[in-house]
């Protein structure tokens with residue numbers, strides 16, 4: 657009898673621990689989505705498609721930059737990322753989630769998630785000439801055949817590839 661009660665107690669403790677862990681996971685996913693909604697969505701939109709001609713789309717596009725070392729860095733040195741009101745750890749999680757959620761197919765095959773240290777370091781060096789750097793990277797992606805000519809994530813709604 658005592659054993660049965662003990663076993664039941666142990667089982668329910670294990671079930672409780674499992675559900676607490678699961679809730680923690682759900683909260684983390686919810687939190688990163690909320691970080692996107694509060695900090696990025698106003699411009700990049702909930703569907704990640706941005707605004708025609710002015711805000712680049714993340715969906716089906718942003719991951720392409722990770723094919724170039726300078727592009728990987730570019731993604732975390734743009735003003736919207738550098739100046740987000742989030743600490744480095746949350747920003748790292750947001751960037752990794754965003755790329756997976758909106759642009760998994762375009763990521764470089766050897767893409768490794770951003771680390772907190774990488775984000776911290778990049779934020780110390782915000783890009784001053786975003787437009788010039790972006791244009792150079794787009795040209796390089798087009799030269800490598802990763803982007804069709806005329807496609808720059810801003811003026812074409814066409815899906816890449």
Ligand code: HEC
Nearest residue numbers: 695696699710711712718731734735736737740786790809
């Ligand atoms: C006020 C509007 C605005 C907000 C808010 C904003 N962005 Fe952006 N984002 C832009 C614009 C415009 C660009 C194009 C580069 C530039 O001119 O800064 C851009 C570029 C980017 C890029 C590079 C992709 C590319 O195609 O150039 C990434 C990645 C990005 N933003 C992520 C984010 C994330 C993550 C957040 C939220 C933490 C965010 N942005 C918030 C407007 C915004």
